[in-house]
Amino acid sequence: MGDKYKFIVNPNAGLGKCINKWEIAEKIINEYSIDYAVDFTSGPFQAEDLVIKAVNEGFNKIISVSGDGVLNEITNGLMKVPEEKRKTVSLGVLPFGTGNDYNTVLGFPWNPKNAIVHLMEKSATSPVSIGKMKVVDTGLEKYFINVLDVGISSIVGHAANLGEGSFVKGPRKYTYLALKKLLMVKQIKANIRLDEKEFLPIKLMMVTIGTGKCNGGGMFCCVDAHPQHDRFNVFITKSVNKLQTLIGIGRIKDGKHKTMKGTLFTYAKKVEIKTEKPIAFQFDGEVYIPPKYPQSSVGTHMITEIIPQALKVIYNTEHKSMNWLNQEELLKGKLPPLEEKRDWTHKKYRKWLELN
Structure with a gap:
């Protein structure tokens, strides 16, 4: 059985620009012929209930289309899902909000077209701590x-x-x-x-x-x-x-x-x-x-x-300023270095994400 994507969109995010970016992104999504559905939030904390409903309906790829606020609501909703079911779900981001801070570690471009291409073609999943x-x-x-x-x-x-x-x-x-x-x-x-x-x-x-x-x-x-x-x-x-x-x-x-x-x-x-x-x-x-x-x-x-390894997220495998460990390394108990030396600084990469 293939992946089922649920996109949870806050149309008012990013000073109201999120809905326009989503319309561009959805055209690109349709080129990939994936199994997906969309929910739009209409008020605070609604995404928490939407994600619980989505998981119960069998969606295993939950994509937050907004800024950090809706991502936070989805996180709290997922933590209300039983652990065994939660382990089957991966959480991703289309960074169409204002701050998009957590996306800095996930590494998806802010441009709608590029964000979808990276999400569909250049991504992997990993457990993360919260x-x-x-x-x-x-x-x-x-x-x-x-x-x-x-x-x-x-x-x-x-x-x-x-x-x-x-x-x-x-x-x-x-x-x-x-x-x-x-x-x-x-x-x-x-x-x-x-x-x-x-x-x-x-x-x-x-x-x-x-x-x-x-x-x-x-x-x-x-x-x-x-x-x-x-x-x-x-x-x-x-x-x-x-x-x-x-x-x-x-x-x-x-x-x-x-x-x-x-x-x-x-x-x-x-x-x-x-x-x-x-x-x-x-x-x-x-x-x-x-x-x-x-x-x-x-x-x-x-x-x-x-809480170590509480959720699974989707990240960009071409991240330029930090290293993500693969599943084999994590299973062996390896932890990433707390201080990394990369060619790109985090500030430089974040700026690149904003412009691309």
Whole structure:
């Protein structure tokens, strides 16, 4: 029995351009004579139910046609599917949103025609790790496939969702909003623990925890993360002022912030954060900002843990800035290197994806 594709499309993604890109892409899809169907989302969190329905109907290739938000919904929907059935499903992306951050590790071009050609002809599947987060004092539990961030980057994401800075096009909008919101944000006293180590007191401006490399429209906070690894890449601002943060934004965009003063760049399977008051956080486009959201969601105690090989994804076999291990290597227990040396930097390759 052949593959059955379900494309889940958010027509409003990418400032409303997703639907036009999808119409171009579907013409190319029809040239391949594959077995497929399409669902269009009409509101938040609908993709979660759509993917569960699709899996129960026998679709084994689920393609998110949007940005990171719908991909996040699909991820959480798949984690509600029984494990044995989930193992038969592969998750792919057509990056027709605004940020398209997780696609940076999957490696599909943003151009609709090229994206389909790579998806159909130059792709493979692999198990990947995802994160599970829980706000202990409110009971909120969610999964994320890319990056969870706490602090200023969450406020930036919320502003982007509300349409602020809409005159700035593409991923540059996130940089503009980061500079704007930096003037408003204050450090929060917090304690953070990595795995089973002692709690570390910090003045929290930003913490990012990722299996993917970038968030916020191309900010390479977790530049050494790899989806096939069993540890998060973690970036923590321990004690940085606003000027240092301002300078750091440029370094983060280049992925050159690993030795930045007042920060910690490390790896962990579990991250626990306690803050003196509720703090903003987001993961893959889903944002929680106090006091915007009720106390049933936002709290002061968060635990994040990695779940190795939780899902299967579809990736570009011609990825130019990172190596993916093959199935045989994974079965032998091999893990990818946390720091890779390739001819292409991640920033250069992401730019290539945007233009191609």
